[in-house]
Amino acid sequence: MARDFFCERLVLTSDGEVREIDLAHPVVCVVGPIDTGKTTLADCIKYALGLRVAWREVPGERLQTVTLFVRIEGMRIGLRRSLVRDVSNVELLDSNGGGVEEILDVEPKPDSDRRVVGEVLLDLLGLGEMFAPPSAVALLGSGARLTFEQLYAMCYLTQDVVDGTESVRGKANTTQSYRTVVELLLGLTDGPMRVLTARRDELSRTLSELRRQAETINAFLSGSAADLETELARSHDEEHAALQRLEEFKGRMRAATAHADPLRRRVQEAEQVLERYRRAVTDGEHTLGRLQQKVKELIHQRDNGPGRCSPCPVCCADLTLRPVPEGDCPLCLSELDPSVLAHALHAAQDALAAAERQLTEQVKAHSEAQTAWEQARIELDARTREEISPLAAQIELLAAAHATARTRTTMLERELEPHRRLAELHRSVQAAEDELKGVREEIRTRKNLLAGRQTTLGEFEEHFTELAGSVGLPGDPGARLNHSSLLPQVRAGNLTKVGHGVRCAINVVYRMAFLSYALVTGATDLPSFLVIDSPRKNVGYGDDDQELVGRLYTHFLDHIAGVRSGGALRARPHQIIIVDNDLPQLPKRLLDQMHTIELTRDNPLVP
Incomplete structure (x- = not known):
């Protein structure tokens, strides 16, 4: 009302x-x-x-x-x-x-x-x-x-x-x-009818859009979806077989590598020992050179006497003209003791002889470490050459074969995707058509329920024309x-x-x-x-x-x-x-x- x-x-x-x-x-x-x-x-x-x-x-x-x-x-x-x-x-x-x-x-x-x-x-x-x-x-x-x-x-x-x-x-x-x-x-209509009408219009628009998409996809498709599915299944099988073979050889490679691990550890340990002796020889050579130089300086001082000290190590004054008595130190002018110099020379010569003996021993140890490392390296290279390298080469070939199969599968999937999208669109169209059919049936039922209201429209029109006529x-x-x-x-x-x-x-x-x-x-x-x-x-x-x-x-x-x-x-x-x-x-x-x-x-x- x-x-x-x-x-x-x-x-x-x-x-x-x-x-x-x-x-x-x-x-x-x-x-x-x-x-x-x-x-x-x-x-x-x-x-x-x-x-x-x-x-x-x-x-x-x-x-x-x-x-x-x-x-x-x-x-x-x-x-x-x-x-x-x-x-x-x-x-x-x-x-x-x-x-x-x-x-x-x-x-x-x-x-x-x-x-x-x-x-x-x-x-x-x-x-x-x-x-x-x-x-x-x-x-x-x-x-x-x-x-x-x-x-x-x-x-x-x-x-x-x-x-x-x-x-x-x-x-x-x-x-x-x-x-x-x-x-x-x-x-003439009501809330439920508006809902049904809205759903009908929405479904009609959805159907039009789905059909348009299906027509667009279908226009660019070539070949049979069934043939592509068969080819894709075969490609999947090839890819799977290649992957299995590749994983098998990778497992063998891991086993061979594990078997060679003790040799690798032996080589690494030999390298560490060799490096340690190499550093010891280098240090010994440096010590030997320093001692040789010290002995040489003491012999020269014993044979020729001490040399003049100039300039002064404290004030840098020129001391070359300062008179130094025979047998005195040119630095402090104290009387020199020949026995002290002889003792220092003897001590330096003993230290030099000890350094020479130690360097000889270090060189010998280094040579032995070098030999041990080379032997371990030879054994590891032989093991790698005999067992690991063939597996690595085979793995490389199998990886290439798997990549080729995967590429083919990807290409087939991309080629088949529009066919699958089209099939999905057809299913969506069918579902929308079924729902639209049901909605239209509900609308017809609702219209029948509202059919009596059409009388209202006739009454209203009659009322309007009557009023217009009375004016x-x-x-x-x-x-x-x-x-x-x-x-x-x-x-x-x-x-x-x-x-x-x-x-x-x-x-x-x-x-x-x-x-x-x-x-x-x-x-x-x-x-x-x-x-x-x-x-x-x-x-x-x-x-x-x-x-x-x-x-x-x-x-x-x-x-x-x-x-x-x-x-x-x-x-x-x-x-x-x-x-x-x-x-x-x-x-x-x-x-x-x-x-x-x-x-x-x-x-x-x-x-």
Whole structure:
């Protein structure tokens, strides 16, 4: 049934002033000259609901905050939104105390855990599951989500839309989303059907993509997959056999190497001994040379006496001319003792003889170590030549054979991969086709369950044509419903085939039909709320236009009030806000139904 959506109060703050507008009436008419704020009032309602607004220049500069108190399905809430601070959120207010209960985001934010105002409004209307079923959203993401903005476009006939043609659906709605919204509101579809339809569309797209990929791969394939599989199996066998042979010889190599390890250790030990004796011989030769030089110097000193010492080792003075007595030391001028020099010479000659004997022994040991090392090396080389080298050569050949087999296997696998991918695609296509078949069967079953709702569409179309006929459109254009787009059309085609005033009247009647059908039958989930901006101005001011707009207002208000031919009044909650320059001549009974807000240039909406 129709959803209760009723604006009760609008509070505007601007430049330190506060203005409160009473909207708590079923029919509200806002009238006044151009640029007094009529459309701005409708924009303020829209802005407080978290929707986008293209502000007119002056009100947009003066306004600071907009607060709307609204009743939704019996729950009263307040919505406050700033124009000068953070415009990306809306404050949810307690309608009694006016305190802030929650901060709502205007649009979804990836890094925010706050709720979105449009989703809160849909939930309050009981339409959240219908407009954004979780399973469909999870399946198709945002493509399956209808928003509050698209629903509100059904409740707000803007000034540019009221003069339009197919744009009657509103800028928030695409052709597809508008049709979906109408079908949901009239019950021609439901949440489960949307999920099934989303899955069907997703499967259809997936099938198309899989078939395209399969055709692309198939166009470049040559040869038989079975032949390639046979060749690949043979190549795998060859590779496996080569690998087994290679591992066998590697094992034999490890065994032969282990058998030769004692010889290697013997060679290493001999090398260490040889190196040790080599260093000892080198050190002995160095010691022997040093001692030989010392003996030579002492013999020369014994035979020729001590040589003069100059310059002085302390002060570097020239001592060559200093007189040195015979038999005295040229350095300290002390008397020399020949026996001390003879003793030093004898000691140096003994040390030299000992060094010669030790060097002879070291040379002999080095020669023996050299012989031992060479013998060990000869034995190791013989073992390597007889056992290890043939195995190494065979391993090299086997490694080459295995690499060749592996390369061939890799090439065959690469050549076979597109065939396998194609086979996988065929399996995926078959699975998708089977699932799509099942989904289509479920859709047919669901359509049968919803088949009775087609009666609703027929009733709604009849209701619309009846209202259009009762208005008395000039020339009897034959207003009817386009079953493809669910938009209004005329006998000659789309609305561009008729004049400006008739086009405007048909658009108003079309929206009136939705609301009055909801109020009279309760067979729709449309919110019982409608804003129409400037119908009189858009119809025109000629005599015929005046008569047409008078009939339009009369029938509109009669139907909205629930007055039918039988005179039975339907007490369903509803609200209509009409914005226009002025009102046509209307009967008193209709004027009494209205709450009129008159704006003037001296008393505009936003001071």
